Amino acid sequence: MTDNTPQQAAKEREEPVKDLRSFLAEYRAAYPDDVLDVHVPIKAKYECTAIGKHFEDLGKYPLVLFHRVITTNGQISQFPLMVNVLGDRRKLAHAIGSNFEDVTIDWRRRVSEAKCQPVVVNRSDASVKENVRVGDQVNLLDLPAMHTHEMDPGPYITAGMLTTFHPDKWIDNCALQRGFIAGPREIRCLLVPTSHNYLNYAAYGERGKEMKVAYWVGHHPAVIMGAHSGLGYPESHYVTASAVAGQPLRLVPSETLGDDFLVPADAEFVIEGIMVPGKRALEAPFGEYPRYYGPQRMGEVFDVTAITYRNAAIWDSFLVGMNNIYGGAQEEGNIYVAVKRAVPQVQRVYCPVSGSGRFHAYIQIKKTHEGQPREAIMAALSSSANIKHVIVVDEDIDVFDDRWVLWAVATRSQWDRDLVVIPNCQAAFLDPTTGERGLGTKGGIDATKPAPPKRFPLRINVPQDVLERVTLEEYVGPEALAKVPNSRDMKPRR
Amino acid sequence: METVREIWFKCAKCERESYCEASFEKRPDAEVMCPFCRTTQKLKDVRIT
Numbered sequence: 289m290t291d292n293t294p295q296q297a298a299k300e301r302e303e304p305v306k307d308l309r310s311f312l313a314e315y316r317a318a319y320p321d322d323v324l325d326v327h328v329p330i331k332a333k334y335e336c337t338a339i340g341k342h343f344e345d346l347g348k349y350p351l352v353l354f355h356r357v358i359t360t361n362g363q364i365s366q367f368p369l370m371v372n373v374l375g376d377r378r379k380l381a382h383a384i385g386s387n388f389e390d391v392t393i394d395w396r397r398r399v400s401e402a403k404c405q406p407v408v409v410n411r412s413d414a415s416v417k418e419n420v421r422v423g424d425q426v427n428l429l430d431l432p433a434m435h436t437h438e439m440d441p442g443p444y445i446t447a448g449m450l451t452t453f454h455p456d457k458w459i460d461n462c463a464l465q466r467g468f469i470a471g472p473r474e475i476r477c478l479l480v481p482t483s484h485n486y487l488n489y490a491a492y493g494e495r496g497k498e499m500k501v502a503y504w505v506g507h508h509p510a511v512i513m514g515a516h517s518g519l520g521y522p523e524s525h526y527v528t529a530s531a532v533a534g535q536p537l538r539l540v541p542s543e544t545l546g547d548d549f550l551v552p553a554d555a556e557f558v559i560e561g562i563m564v565p566g567k568r569a570l571e572a573p574f575g576e577y578p579r580y581y582g583p584q585r586m587g588e589v590f591d592v593t594a595i596t597y598r599n600a601a602i603w604d605s606f607l608v609g610m611n612n613i614y615g616g617a618q619e620e621g622n623i624y625v626a627v628k629r630a631v632p633q634v635q636r637v638y639c640p641v642s643g644s645g646r647f648h649a650y651i652q653i654k655k656t657h658e659g660q661p662r663e664a665i666m667a668a669l670s671s672s673a674n675i676k677h678v679i680v681v682d683e684d685i686d687v688f689d690d691r692w693v694l695w696a697v698a699t700r701s702q703w704d705r706d707l708v709v710i711p712n713c714q715a716a717f718l719d720p721t722t723g724e725r726g727l728g729t730k731g732g733i734d735a736t737k738p739a740p741p742k743r744f745p746l747r748i749n750v751p752q753d754v755l756e757r758v759t760l761e762e763y764v765g766p767e768a769l770a771k772v773p774n775s776r777d778m779k780p781r782r
Numbered sequence: 783m784e785t786v787r788e789i790w791f792k793c794a795k796c797e798r799e800s801y802c803e804a805s806f807e808k809r810p811d812a813e814v815m816c817p818f819c820r821t822t823q824k825l826k827d828v829r830i831t
Binding site for chain 2: 440442570
């Protein structure tokens with residue numbers, strides 16, 4: 289981390305700061321029809337989710353800004369609510385200047401290079417300090433935080449980057465971890481025991497010290513992606529946020545946690561507070577990414593000391609459980625790195641929504657040896673506790689389309705020969721089929737053809753030059769083409 | 783052999799059902815909160831057996 293020297297400040301001024309607003313402006317200009325502004329009053333309790341669900345049923349994931357959100361306290365919030373900023377792969381790609389196919393690999397590559405360091409700016413240069421509320425001035429129930437699903441106990445922070453510092457090395461750790469807004473100044477968090485924030489929590493507990501903690505909400509998606517990257521412990525997520533965004537992340541001292549507790553200067557909101565190790569309260573059930581409610585538990589209590597926010601701040605929420613492309617995208621990068629080490633012939637990795645973005649992994653390889661699919665399966669399964677099923681396919685299979693992956697399973701695998709099953713593995717806690725101790729069975733399917741020089745029946749095909757020459761627009765006509773219904777939606781005229 | 787993952791309970795006030803982690807079983811006086819009406823009650827009083 290470096291000081292904000294005049295030279296650096298000047299350099300910064302040459303390049304516009306990447307924040308949520310710059311992303312919204314760029315994205316709206318590039319995809320104007322994919323950004324929607326809803327001005328009709330709508331409740332944070334279930335109603336915003338209903339809009340998201342309707343869009344999901346249409347297979348669409350627009351970025352939606354709800355400008356008049358009725359909060360838990362029955363008032364229209366002064367803040368707009370935004371959903372789906374990380375709602376589909378195209379937005380992730382746009383955020384880091386990549387493309388649909390390569391975004392997760394590019395994301396991971398930038399993390400591994402991680403050459404860009406954050407900078408510290410003065411409070412007067414920090415947008416997030418435009419409004420400062422401390423102590424009794426804080427009322428989190430004024431926020432347009434979504435009460436997402438029916439059995440959730442109330443509004444949750446879902447796109448909040450929970451940030452703590454290692455007690456000895458004072459290295460930041462950031463993670464998207466849920467927080468139940470239980471009162472005006474009380475949040476009950478889920479610190480998963482394997483998470484690095486939990487390791488910090490435990491370390492503070494061993495020292496008999498309270499842990500300073502902050503949520504920051506709303507930033508450029510590249511900053512979110514960088515800060516949310518899986519790293520070793522303890523390693524700075526502010527560094528990887530800078531690396532993925534491609535510019536130094538601007539940080540500023542907190543209001544109530546000391547000058548050495550740094551928070552992003554261009555976030556929309558920062559919520560500061562403390563956690564007293566061992567202080568827990570009832571949290572959840574909560575509708576989670578596998579599309580089931582995780583059970584009620586004792587959540588770590590975050591006692592809020594301050595909130596700071598920008599003028600006209602935008603509150604960011606995930607539509608948790610819907611189109612889990614973001615969680616999957618993060619897994620993909622980790623899987624790619626692990627498989628690449630074992631099988632350099634790996635081409636693409638995809639964690640589809642059909643596996644809630646985490647449980648299934650499709651791996652495409654350019655197979656040259658019969659052992660490669662199994663090597664890839666084992667590497668992928670051990671790359672993350674979340675990965676449960678791996679299907680390895682050849683390079684002619686589109687891993688981004690479940691239909692073709694399952695077609696490969698149907699036509700290129702035999703259960704007695706191509707199945708890998710590994711019982712008693714560490715598994716995703718939120719997978720409802722795992723037991724109390726978090727054990728689960730993992731497995732994989734080799735759905736590849738035999739390696740060369742062995743031959744295999746050829747796929748049916750139409751010559752490529754004919755496909756390019758004979759087009760629907762020419763032979764059917766654009767008007768008739770536009771009217772052809774999807775077969776699932778077809779209804780008879782009478 | 784894996785043990786139970788969740789413990790189901792039925793709220794004495796609103797009579798809706800929900801569940802908590804199996805670890806609550808280890809605490810004899812554990813309380814649960816109905817997520818629908820936010821009533822807190824002893825798990826042993828509302829547990830569905």
